[in-house]
Structure formats: structure tokens, C-alpha cells
């Protein structure tokens with residue numbers, strides 16, 4: 001026991017190596033507790049291999065006898081060879097989002113080279129193919145580091161490991177080229193994390209670079225470890241949520257743009273790029289200079305928040321509803337504005353449909369107006385005589401009922417006159433039908449101007465008129481029509497070619513004395529008209 005204790009010593013380098021081992025162990029434990037991510041098993045395996053390497057390195061550092069140091073140097077080899085293989089496997093799975101568990105066959109194949117090199121390293125005292133005879137402590141101090149002189153087997157192992165590392169780097173470069181999402185940042189970060197230990201290793205193998213007189217590679221794992229912790233904590237590596245959000249944004253058919261505080265474009269999803277078609281160097285370009293929509297969006301950003309939610313009309317009948325969201329950095333309880341996100345929702349279909357609907361509604365309203373206007377005109381035409389413009393027989397009943405009701409209500413008379421032009425047939429025969437029409441039109445106009453506005457004048461036959469005179473009894477109506485008839489007979493009627501004179505006879509009846517119905521009053525007035533004709537025409541009889 002004592003010999004074992006005295007075979008090792010405790011130095012700051014050993015403490016550092018053990019601290020890194022503890023860190024790597026903690027990272028492995030933490031990773032196993034995380035939710036699934038592509039290549040999780042190979043990621044854990046990589047760190048187990050590096051832990052093995054680090055433990056062997058720590059033991060070699062702590063060991064005092066050169067033979068023990070060389071034994072632990074040989075013990076490190078399964079970790080040294082397995083680690084890059086598992087790392088390459090992890091990158092292969094991660095860049096392909098491959099969640100499948102590791103196949104046992106793959107593990108066997110990956111373990112083959114590490115086991116072979118391990119056996120070759122352990123059997124080095126017999127063949128010295130790994131470390132040559134010249135390998136010896138750097139000085140005479142007890143526990144001094146060994147200055148290894150590498151044999152061909154060592155270089156074979158180095159070539160194997162570097163080939164695997166080159167494959168990893170190639171895989172990362174390909175992945176970086178093919179993606180522009182958050183994955184790209186992850187791949188970039190992983191490249192750096194991967195490169196640093198191997199730069200240190202190349203420095204050790206080819207340029208004799210050492211730390212504590214020792215291969216610095218395992219110590220750079222301290223850097224890798226910190227980088228991974230940062231990536232996992234801050235950049236949320238392996239966290240599905242930001243990746244899912246980013247992928248969603250990429251797949252979103254609506255354009256989304258992100259600008260910084262100085263309104264320079266920092267991100268745009270494929271839909272935004274397809275809409276705007278900017279130059280290749282669109283990142284960091286001022287928003288206002290962005291083709292198609294930049295100037296419009298820049299104007300919107302200066303508008304009030306209310307106006308910012310408006311419809312943006314772009315060429316080719318495309319309409320977008322705009323939404324502008326402020327972005328803040330969350331640093332503890334402090335929140336600072338860092339930019340804005342502009343979201344454009346494609347509402348072309350709804351907008352066009354709404355416009356078509358509005359146009360259709362306007363058209364149907366116009367048509368409805370025209371129809372109701374036509375309807376009114378038709379209604380008016382239906383109750384009017386086209387030649388004279390006077391009411392016709394159709395409106396007589398309605399007019400009479402209303403006036404009779406009023407007469408009854410107000411206890412007044414209601415007179416009715418039948419008017420017939422005298423000798424109209426001979427006028428027609430002598431001067432023609434057109435002249436007859438002119439006389440009829442003149443008569444209508446004359447009666448309308450001579451009688452009261454409240455009197456109803458109807459043309460009820462060829463040269464027959466009917467007049468309703470509210471408030472007048474038969475005698476008063478007779479006086480009124482006698483006077484109007486006299487004036488009419490003195491009028492000269494122009495019929496184009498001739499100046500004619502005409503007269504009319506009128507027969508009168510009045511409610512309530514001569515009757516209380518239209519039929520009764522017409523019958524009475526007809527009789528009176530017949531009498532007026534018989535008495536020589538151009539007169540009114542009651």
C-alpha cells in the first residue's frame with residue numbers, strides 16, 4: 001500500500017487534470033438527464049472517452065516511477081482513439097437530426113481500432129513500436145515528465161485519429177454550408193470546440209508543444225468543457241424549443257423580418273426574401289433600401305403604433321397585414337430594446353374577396369336604386385294618360401274614395417264634373433287626328449291651370465274628362481265650370497299649321513245631394529252633360 005502511495009505525488013497539474021475529470025463527469029451526468037436530442041448516446045460516449053483519457057493523463061502526471069507513467073500513457077489510448085470516432089458519429093447523427101439509438105454492430109466496429117491500439121500501446125515494452133527506446137524522463141528528478149520518442153505505431157494511430165477528425169470537420173463544413181438556421185451557429189460553435197484540442201494535439205505531436213512537460217491535449221478539454229457548458233446554457237444547444245421556433249419561422253409562408261435598433265436588417269425568413277428578392281449582401285443593409293417593401297416598411301416604423309397595423313399594398317395585387325413587435329433583451333430585471341420584428345400576413349385572398357364583395361354590393365345597390373326608380377316611374381305612368389299627362393281612370397277610384405272620406409269627415413260637399421269637347425269628331429275630320437291630339441293636350445293643360453291644385457282632373461275617354469272638385473256643391477261647381485268653359489272657348493289653340501278654337505260642355509253632380517258613390521255621381525253628371533249638349537253645348541249643367 002505504502003509503495004502505491006509513494007509511487008504518486010500531488011501537483012497543481014494533477015489537481016487541474018482531476019478538476020477537468022470532475023467537470024467532464026458532471027457534464028456526462030447532466031447530459032444523460034436531458035431530453036432526447038440527435039446523437040445523444042454518441043455525445044455521452046465522446047465525453048466518456050475523453051474522461052478515460054483525462055483520468056489516464058491525471059494518473060500519468062501523478063505517477064512518480066517512469067514505468068508507471070508509461071503504463072498510464074498506454075492506458076490513455078482507448079480514450080484517445082475512441083473519442084474522435086464517437087465525436088464523428090455524434091456529428092453525423094446531429095447534422096442529420098438522426099434520433100435512432102446506436103446499433104451494437106456500429107459500436108463493435110468503432111471499438112476495434114481503439115482496442116487494437118490499446119493492446120499495441122500496452123505491449124510497447126516488448127516491441128517499442130509505439131514509443132521507442134529513446135523515450136525517457138526529461139531530467140533526473142523523481143517523477144519528471146517522460147520525453148516520448150514516437151515509433152511507427154504511434155504515427156499510425158495518429159494518422160487514424162486525424163483522418164477521423166478530418167471527416168468530422170468536413171461533415172461540419174458541409175452542414176454549415178447547407179443550413180442557415182440556428183443549426184448553423186451550433187455547427188460553427190462545435191467546429192471551434194472540436195478544433196482547439198486537435199490544434200493542441202498537432203502542436204504536441206509535431207512541434208513538441210507541452211504543458212507541465214506533458215501532452216496539452218487533455219488539458220484543452222477544460223476549454224471544450226467550458227465551451228460546451230456555455231453552448232448548452234446560453235446558446236441552448238440541444239434545446240428543441242429555439243430550434244423548433246426557428247424551423248417554424250423558416251417554413252412560415254408569411255414574410256418575417258428582424259431589424260436592429262438602427263433599422264438594419266439582421267434576419268429575414270425565406271418568405272420575406274422571396275417577396276423582396278434582395279441582393280446577396282442583404283444582412284446589415286438598411287431596411288429602407290430593401291427592394292419592393294423596404295421604403296414602405298420604413299415609413300410604417302415612423303408611424304404611430306395604431307397606424308402600424310395597416311394593410312400594405314404591394315405591386316401585383318398583393319396585400320399584407322403588418323405587425324411590428326419590439327424586441328427586448330432580458331438581462332435580469334433590466335430590459336433594453338434591441339430591435340423590432342416585422343410580421344407580414346398575406347391577406348391578398350381575403351382583401352380581393354372583400355373588394356369584390358363591396359363592388360358587387362355597390363352594383364346591386366345601384367341596380368336596386370334603378371329598379372325602384374323604374375318602379376316609381378312605372379307606377380306614375382300607370383295612373384297617367386300619356387297624351388295629356390292627366391290622371392287616368394285607374395287612379396280615379398283611389399282619389400275619389402280619399403276625397404269622399406274627407407268630405408264626410410269635414411261635412412263638406414264634393415262635386416264631380418263630366419266634361420266633353422264639342423264637335424270634336426268634325427274637328428278631327430277637318431284638321432286631322434294630330435290637331436285633335438293637340439287640342440286634347442291643350443285642354444288638359446288649360447284645365448290644370450284654371451282649376452285648383454286640390455281638384456282632381458282625369459281623362460276618362462277619347463275627348464272626355466272628369467273633374468273632382470272637393471268642397472264645392474253642384475251650383476258652385478257649375479258656376480266655376482261655366483266660367484272656365486267660357487274662357488276656354490275664347491282661347492286660340494295652336495296646332496302647328498292652324499289656330500283653332502274649341503269648346504266643351506260639362507255635366508255636374510255633387511255629394512251628398514246627387515249621390516254618395518262614384519257611380520251614382522257619374523250617372524247624374526252624365527245626364528247633366530247630355531242636357532248641356534242638348535241645350536246647345538259650350539255650357540255647364542247640374
Ligand SMILES: Nc1nc2c(ncn2[C@@H]2O[C@H](COP(=O)(O)OP(=O)(O)OP(=O)(O)O)[C@@H](O)[C@H]2O)c(=O)[nH]1
Nearest residue numbers: 420421422423424425426428433434436437462463
Ligand atoms: N285626335 C283624337 N281624337 C280622338 C281621340 N279619342 C277619341 N277621338 C275622337 O273623338 C271623336 C268623338 O266624337 P263623338 O263622340 O262622336 O262626339 P263629338 O264629335 O265630339 O260630338 P259631340 O260630343 O256630340 O259634341 C271621335 O271622332 C273619336 O275618333 C284621341 O285620342 N285623339
